Amino acid sequence: MFGFNVTASNSPQYGSRDNRPQAPLKGLPFNQWWMHGHLDKPPHPEDVFEFPAGGKATMELACDKDATSYYTSGPGGDQRNGNDPCPGPPSKLIHTNGVINDLGGCGIAIAYKSDVNDVRPEDLVVFSVNHRCIWDRFTDFQVPANMPACPNGKCICAWLWQHQGDAGGDEMYMNGFQCRITGATHNTPIPKGKVPVKCADDKSKCVKGPKVPMYWDQAEGNNMFNDIRDPPMYLDSYGFPDGAQNDLWDGVTEAKVTTTVSTSAAASTPTSTSVPAPASTPNIPLFPRQRQLLRPRLPRKPRLLLQLPSLLRADKGPRPPHLPTKKNKRSPRAEYGAAIKKHRRSRRGFELAS
DSSP: OTTTTOOSSSOGGGTTSOOSTTSOBOSOOHHHHGGGGOTTSOOOTTOOEEEETTSEEEEEOOSSGGGSTTGGGSSSOOOOOTTOSSSSSOGGGGTOSSOGGGOOOEEEEEESOSOGGGOOGGGOEEEEEETTTTSOSEEEEEOOTTOOOOGGGOEEEEEEEOOOTTSSOSOBEEEEEEEEEESOOOOOOOOOOBOOOOOSSOGGGSOOSOBOOOOBSSSSOOSBOOOTTSOOOSSGGGTOOSEEOTTTTTTOOOOOOOOOOOOSOTTOOOSOTTSOOOSSOOOOOOOHHHHHHSOOOOOOOOOGGGTHHHHTTTTTOOOOTTSOOSSOOOOHHHHHHHHHHHHHHHHHHHHHHO
């Protein structure tokens, strides 16, 4: 996770502000709330959280590292207490009034880019939501079965949470981490996400399909502008059902690829009738497979007129038809016609003999 080892005292670049991963985000400029301002504290390149396509991933959510399996790197030692995310303090620290139906839900978003510096807020798409968040330390996130694999084996993910307005201050939570999709069997990309809208009173207003996270209550970069007493939440009231967000591909149809093969033969037909064949073959380079599809050229049969000079007066050698002989005073035209008749008789005899 980005900023995993940030403490209240080891990062003077944050000034007096507590920028631990569990610290809330409120009224901050973009570079301080985006990925919790931890882009300068990246995880190890091999620390990649895995989400199995069609399965579930279990994450640990807690008020401090001391209450998780990573307590050895925390400041207070082992404070784990089973499935309790915040041992000791009252439930107000997880922003509820002690009742489970006062939760705001949290979401996991993904961007199909392997470099966090290339990711922008609009690149993230929420693919899993847990309405029970953050009641349990061990929280399951269901993963859609159609999730494609990540480029270069790595994506950028973010955990996001807003709590109910009656259970604490107006604030947002966001932590980024490296992730990947395992067991992917589909390759249809997730379409670009849309900004959610509140639809508690009218479900027809809910945004269908992929949705971006809700960025709220910051000095800049917001896409939600709710009143501080009405925070946006990852619940049905904003079009986020509990579990895998299987509507990510709603309305998406796979593109049909049609291929038209153009040849020099007059009787050739295209492989698809949806695209008319061009009137003439364009002068483009052909790949080896296309060359095999072209009809080979046949050798031309020599024309009769090209043979005539060698057939005239075959008994005494060729003679130009415009020069009369002593024995034959016929005109050149008549001599030319006689030669053609003689040739035709010889050809007819050859055909009868064969």
